[in-house]
Amino acid sequence: MSKKKNAVVLLSGGADSSTTLAVARRDGFDIYALTFAYGQRHAAELEAARRVAARFRVAEHKVVQIDLRAFGGSALTSDILVPKDREIAEMSTGIPVTYVPARNTIFLSYALAMAEVIDASDIYIGVNSLDYSGYPDCRPEYIAAFEAMANLATRAGVEGSHLTIHTPLICLTKAEIVALGTSLDVDFGETSTCYDPDDRGLACGRCDACQLRLKGFAEAGLIDPAPYQGAERVL
Amino acid sequence: MSKKKNAVVLLSGGADSSTTLAVARRDGFDIYALTFAYGQRHAAELEAARRVAARFRVAEHKVVQIDLRAFGGSALTSDILVPKDREIAEMSTGIPVTYVPARNTIFLSYALAMAEVIDASDIYIGVNSLDYSGYPDCRPEYIAAFEAMANLATRAGVEGSHLTIHTPLICLTKAEIVALGTSLDVDFGETSTCYDPDDRGLACGRCDACQLRLKGFAEAGLIDPAPYQGAERVL
Numbered sequence: 001m002s003k004k005k006n007a008v009v010l011l012s013g014g015a016d017s018s019t020t021l022a023v024a025r026r027d028g029f030d031i032y033a034l035t036f037a038y039g040q041r042h043a044a045e046l047e048a049a050r051r052v053a054a055r056f057r058v059a060e061h062k063v064v065q066i067d068l069r070a071f072g073g074s075a076l077t078s079d080i081l082v083p084k085d086r087e088i089a090e091m092s093t094g095i096p097v098t099y100v101p102a103r104n105t106i107f108l109s110y111a112l113a114m115a116e117v118i119d120a121s122d123i124y125i126g127v128n129s130l131d132y133s134g135y136p137d138c139r140p141e142y143i144a145a146f147e148a149m150a151n152l153a154t155r156a157g158v159e160g161s162h163l164t165i166h167t168p169l170i171c172l173t174k175a176e177i178v179a180l181g182t183s184l185d186v187d188f189g190e191t192s193t194c195y196d197p198d199d200r201g202l203a204c205g206r207c208d209a210c211q212l213r214l215k216g217f218a219e220a221g222l223i224d225p226a227p228y229q230g231a232e233r234v235l
Numbered sequence: 236m237s238k239k240k241n242a243v244v245l246l247s248g249g250a251d252s253s254t255t256l257a258v259a260r261r262d263g264f265d266i267y268a269l270t271f272a273y274g275q276r277h278a279a280e281l282e283a284a285r286r287v288a289a290r291f292r293v294a295e296h297k298v299v300q301i302d303l304r305a306f307g308g309s310a311l312t313s314d315i316l317v318p319k320d321r322e323i324a325e326m327s328t329g330i331p332v333t334y335v336p337a338r339n340t341i342f343l344s345y346a347l348a349m350a351e352v353i354d355a356s357d358i359y360i361g362v363n364s365l366d367y368s369g370y371p372d373c374r375p376e377y378i379a380a381f382e383a384m385a386n387l388a389t390r391a392g393v394e395g396s397h398l399t400i401h402t403p404l405i406c407l408t409k410a411e412i413v414a415l416g417t418s419l420d421v422d423f424g425e426t427s428t429c430y431d432p433d434d435r436g437l438a439c440g441r442c443d444a445c446q447l448r449l450k451g452f453a454e455a456g457l458i459d460p461a462p463y464q465g466a467e468r469v470l
Contacts, residue, residue: 067299068348102348105388109344113303113337137388145384152377153340 006059006120007166008032008111013048014193015213016169019181020126021056023168026184031058032118034111038068038100044201048192055187060118064110068100084196084206104137108146108165115163116154124166130173143167174216182222189225202229241294242357242401243267243346248283249428250448251404254416255361256291258403261419266293267353269346273303273335279436283427290422295353299345303335319431319441339372343381343400350398351389358385359401365408378402409451417457424460437464 007029009021024031035049046063053061104127111123127138136142147165154163169177181188193213194203203210205228217224242264244256259266270284281298288296339362346358362373371377382400389398404412416423428448429438438445440463452459 064302066301100348101351101390102344102388105347105384106341106344109337109341112340113335116336136390139387142384142387145380145387149340149377149380149384152374152380153337153372155336155371 006030006032006118007122007124008034008115008118008120009058009124010107010111010126011035011049011053011061012126013045013050013052013191014126014209015181015186015188015191015216016126016128016177016193018048018052018126018186018188018191019177019184020124020166020168021052021058022181022184022186024122024124024166025056027166029122031056032114032120033058033061034107034114035061035063036066036107036110037063038066038103044192044194044197047201048190051190052186055185055190062114066106066110068103068106083208084204086208086211102137104135104142105146108150112150112154112163121161121163122166123163124168126169127167128169128172128174128177130171138170140167140170143170173219174212175219178216178220178222182220187225188217189227191226193226198229202227204229241265241267241353241355242359243269243350243353243355244293244359245342245346245361246270246284246287246296247361248280248285248287248426249361249444250416250421250423250426250451251361251363251412251428253283253287253361253421253423253426254412254419255359255401255403256287256293257416257419257421259357259359259401260291262401264357266291267349267355268293268296269342269349270296270298271301271342271345272298273301273338279427279429279432282436283425286425287421290420290425297349301341301345303338303341318443319439321443321446337372339370339377340381343385347385347388347398356396356398357401358398359403361404362402363404363407363409363412365406373405375402375405378405408454409447410454413451413455413457417455422460423452424462426461428461433464437462439464 007024009024009031011017011021011033012035021031021033033053035046037046108125115123127143129139143165150163172180192201193209195207195209196204203226205214214224242259244259244266246252246256246268247270256266256268268288270281272281343360350358362378364374378400385398407415427436428444430442430444431439438461440449449459
């Protein structure tokens with residue numbers, strides 16, 4: 001662990017980033033949580049992020065408005081329909097329409113700026129390469145390349161300290177993430193994962209993200225406490 | 236040169252980025268210019284960027300609002316005073332207070348998103364490592380690391396095409412940049428370089444950026460046509 005006590009944690013309000021924040025807290029850091037309002041359809045995520053940040057008593061929770069709609073190109077930032085009821089096997093082939101171009105690169109770049117300003121050498125991001133639904137910027141080789149770049153980009157790099165990108169979930173299954181989060185006091189009922197929640201913020205249960213989440217709970221032998229449209233779905 | 240005909244060019248409206256845009260045009264690309272309004276003090280830069288984009292008839296000029304003030308940490312995004320009348324030698328030691336944390340990383344990340352959406356494999360940025368005033372994210376090794384990361388970050392990386400970050404000014408002196416831009420029909424009177432222009436958009440002539448620019452014109456044997464506060468300064 002770094003001798004510095006501050007860490008930046010990217011917090012979307014979903015199950016993965018909330019578990020990641022809990023891991024950073026367990027690792028002994030004071031948490032500076034960073035959430036993006038990026039023209040995504042689901043403001044429910046922002047509310048979830050606020051609940052999780054409050055539960056874990058972060059030192060600061062910054063919500064940054066960014067406009068990824070300016071570029072379009074994704075079902076999460078434009079009018080492309082979010083796919084529903086895909087088979088799990090289908091999700092792992094190709095890059096889905098919910099992929100947002102360069103999203104993690106933009107998010108990590110802001111995290112890097114925040115880390116420099118608060119003098120942190122540690123950034124946490126909840127990417128996951130097993131159940132990752134085909135996003136190129138969730139792969140371990142991508143994270144390693146970002147870390148190498150980051151260490152040349154800032155004062156820290158020039159002055160010789162080392163910045164680390166932590167990805168504690170990268171090799172975990174969704175079931176293992178659910179078990180880990182539960183053991184670290186994440187209340188998954190406060191988190192929001194769905195790509196297409198309704199006006200009340202209730203998850204659809206049918207998009208890729210919901211299906212992977214529900215599969216994780218089922219494999220962990222747990223019931224997802226989050227509210228779903230209609231009856232709770234168990235695969 | 237890439238077989239694709241679109242290129243993204245980061246355009247601040249200063250002398251360097253305007254010359255870079257002219258180089259991309261000379262290289263035969265259709266230009267997608269990308270400018271950031273990032274809480275910087277000088278809206279004059281945005282006006283300059285619009286003039287330059289119009290002169291070179293870009294295919295598209297996107298101005299993206301981003302909030303780097305959220306993090307502070309720089310004289311360009313907070314209330315720290317911009318230093319004036321420093322000796323040129325002094326500028327090349329250490330990282331100045333005008334350094335914006337992770338700025339080029341954030342800018343290039345957005346360029347990467349835009350490149351993916353418009354199907355471009357080429358990004359141009361006007362960084363300069365000789366007269367660079369000590370910014371870590373203007374060094375060649377930083378750019379190489381960003382390019383390596385970018386090629387793992389996106390669909391292009393997964394699908395095997397190669398993205399190139401072009402830095403045509405990286406080894407040029409300011410005098411060489413002025414000469415190159417002039418040869419490619421840049422009207423430097425339309426550009427804005429100053430860190431601290433007045434309400435009329437007139438350059439101060441005394442900040443690091445103005446001094447390096449004026450030194451470049453002097454060494455190139457040219458008069459800077461841009462408007463300055465008071466008399467035109469010639470070093």
